[in-house]
Amino acid sequence: xxxxxxxxxxxxxxxxxxxxxxxxxxxxxxxxxxxxxxxxxxxxxxxxxxxxxxxxxxxxxxxxxxxxxxxxxxxxxxxxxxxxxxxxxxxxxxxxxxxxxxxxxxxxxxxxxxxxxxxxxxxxxxxxxxxxxxxxxxxxxxxxxxxxxxxxxxxxxxxxxxxxxxxxxxxxxxxxxxxxxxxxxxxxxxxxxxxxxxxxxxxxxxxxxxxxxxxxxxxxxxxxxxxxxxxxxxxxxxxxxxxxxxxxxxxxxxxxxxxxxxxxxxxxxxxxxxxxxxxxxxxxxxxxxxxxxxxxxxxxxxxxxxxxxxxxxxxxxxxxxxxxxxxxxxxxxxxxxxxxxxxxxxxxxxxxxxxx
Ligand code: SF4
Numbered sequence: 283x284x285x286x287x288x289x290x291x292x293x294x295x296x297x298x299x300x301x302x303x304x305x306x307x308x309x310x311x312x313x314x315x316x317x318x319x320x321x322x323x324x325x326x327x328x329x330x331x332x333x334x335x336x337x338x339x340x341x342x343x344x345x346x347x348x349x350x351x352x353x354x355x356x357x358x359x360x361x362x363x364x365x366x367x368x369x370x371x372x373x374x375x376x377x378x379x380x381x382x383x384x385x386x387x388x389x390x391x392x393x394x395x396x397x398x399x400x401x402x403x404x405x406x407x408x409x410x411x412x413x414x415x416x417x418x419x420x421x422x423x424x425x426x427x428x429x430x431x432x433x434x435x436x437x438x439x440x441x442x443x444x445x446x447x448x449x450x451x452x453x454x455x456x457x458x459x460x461x462x463x464x465x466x467x468x469x470x471x472x473x474x475x476x477x478x479x480x481x482x483x484x485x486x487x488x489x490x491x492x493x494x495x496x497x498x499x500x501x502x503x504x505x506x507x508x509x510x511x512x513x514x515x516x517x518x519x520x521x522x523x524x525x526x527x528x529x530x531x532x533x534x535x536x537x538x539x540x541x542x543x544x545x546x547x548x549x550x551x552x553x554x555x556x557x558x559x560x561x562x563x564x565x566x567x568x569x570x571x572x573x574x575x576x577x578x579x580x581x582x583x584x585x586x587x588x589x590x591x592x593x594x595x596x597x598x599x600x601x602x603x604x605x606x607x608x609x610x611x612x613x614x615x616x617x618x619x620x621x622x623x624x625x626x627x628x629x630x631x632x633x634x635x636x637x638x
Contacts, residue, residue, distance in 0.1 A: 287316055291323045294548040299508075305501045308545045317541065324547035324574030331552045332576045335620035336612055337628075338605055339388045339425070339556070339579040340381030343588050344369040344412070348394020350429070352463050354452075354493055356523035357394050357591075363525035368398060369588070371412050375419055380583040382420035384605040387625040388446070389422050390579065392591070395429035406435055410442040417443035422622075423629060425486070430466075430474045436481040445629060447478035450488035450516070453495050454503040462493060475510065484632055486554075488516035491542055492534025500542055504549055513632050514554035514577065517542040519561050536562060540573045547574030559608075560590045563597040567611055578608055 290304050300308075311317050345368040351358045358364070369377075378389045391413065399405035409428075417424050425446035426439055439447065449471060453459050456468045463471075475485045487510060489495075489503045507515050519539040522531050539561065546555050556577040557570030567578065582588050584601040597603050605619070612618055 287311070287319065291319060294323055294551075295326065297327075297551060300549060302501050302505060305504055305545060305549070306497055308548070309497045309500055309541060311541060317537070320541065320544045320548075321573050324544035325572065327547055327551035328574045328576050332620075334617045335576070335624055336571070336617050337388070337554065337577045337620050337625050338386045338581060338608075339390050339577060340378070340384070340386035341390045341392065341580045341582050341588070341590070342369075342374055342377050342381070342416075343392045343582075343591065344374045344377075345393035345396040345398070347396040347398065348429075349397050349400065350395055350463065350466060352466075353527050354462055354490065354520055354523065355591075356526065358526060361523075361525040367587075368396065371408070371415065373587075374412055375415055377583055377588055378416045378420050378422075381581065382422055384581075384583070385619065386581055386605060387422065387620065387622060388425055389416055389420055390425040390427055390446075390448070391416065392427040393429075399428070400431075406438070410438055413439065413442045413444050423625070426483075427486075430471055433474075433477045433481075436474070436477050436483070440478075440482040444483055446486060446514070447475065447481075447483040448486035448488070448514075449475055449478070450486075450490075451503075451506075452488070452490045453493065453499060454489070454506045455495060455499045458493070458495055458499065462490075475512065482633070484513040484629065485510075486514035486516065487512040488518065489542075490520050491517055491538050492520040493528070493531070504542075504545060507546070508549050511550070512553070514556065515546050515550055516556045516558065516579075517546060518558055521561055536566060536569065540569050543570055543575055544573040559597065559603045564602045564607060564611070567608060568615065571612070571615055571617060578612075581605060581608070 346357045346366050348357050351360050356364050399409045423445040425448055426444045427448040459468045478485050487507055519534050522529050554577050555575050556579040557575035559580040582598050582603045
């Protein structure tokens with residue numbers, strides 16, 4: 283290990299801020315020994331704030347309709363190959379209850395920017411009622427991942443029980459953003475997260491890796507996320523999707539996601555960082571946990587007929603995206619599912635700290 287890396291890792295353990303150049307140096311690590319030192323430091327920092335506890339998020343993708351045409355997304359409006367569905371309130375409640383009974387800590391309610399909810403007058407009340415009922419029936423925290431709502435709707439989302447608002451920029455390079463998310467407003471997407479905090483919700487920000495960004499872009503994203511200080515920050519490797527302009531884009535190597543995840547842990551040691559089952563499924567989970575993730579996301583009931591985002595089918599019908607399937611992996615790494623009370627306590631502390 284070089285002296286410079288030792289210095290960087292020591293600095294990280296002392297929770298001193300890393301410069302852009304130092305972040306770049308970590309993102310550039312190539313040697314297996316060096317990478318393992320990075321992951322070990324990330325695990326130490328995770329343990330400092332969360333000990334062995336891992337939080338589990340259930341995923342309910344309840345409408346795959348979307349008005350947008352993101353270049354990387356299987357569910358972009360112009361993709362004729364994409365399967366479309368819009369689940370009824372009863373179906374959403376049933377899937378959420380199944381997830382709650384299986385032991386998740388949170389229900390992530392996700393849709394594209396479905397015109398049924400975005401444009402129609404009766405759409406928003408239907409959406410709000412789903413949140414209220416999921417919360418009432420499961421007693422769990424609810425995350426909303428449904429795109430860029432107007433500010434006045436954000437207040438309603440919080441009032442009806444949404445605890446979290448997730449809205450991924452995917453890149454903080456505005457030029458790349460326009461290529462990935464054509465006809466969408468970079469600043470509006472960034473600022474909606476501030477409005478969500480003002481409305482009383484916790485926020486999640488995220489980036490995609492392997493979509494044409496440079497390591498400098500990733501370093502800039504980490505700098506923006508550190509400044510924004512979201513309660514949860516995610517990185518996901520891009521998965522090429524059939525029927526999209528990026529279907530032949532070469533996928534990034536799995537360790538790119540793993541390294542970025544670890545660097546996120548070094549820069550945001552006290553925050554939640556998820557390992558999504560949506561990329562590489564259960565096979566990829568161990569590596570992400572070893573890199574410092576402390577949430578497992580995209581748990582989906584086997585027989586629900588629900589889809590994933592980046593991998594619409596992977597491991598769902600086989601029951602590999604269930605709490606039962608992942609618990610042995612946690613245990614094998616000396617980790618454990620957190621108690622529900624631990625999760626609620628963590629959230630309460632975050633909400634109390636909003637304006638500090
Ligand atoms: S990424 Fe989200 S907003 Fe973009 S097309 Fe897909 S579902 Fe729609």
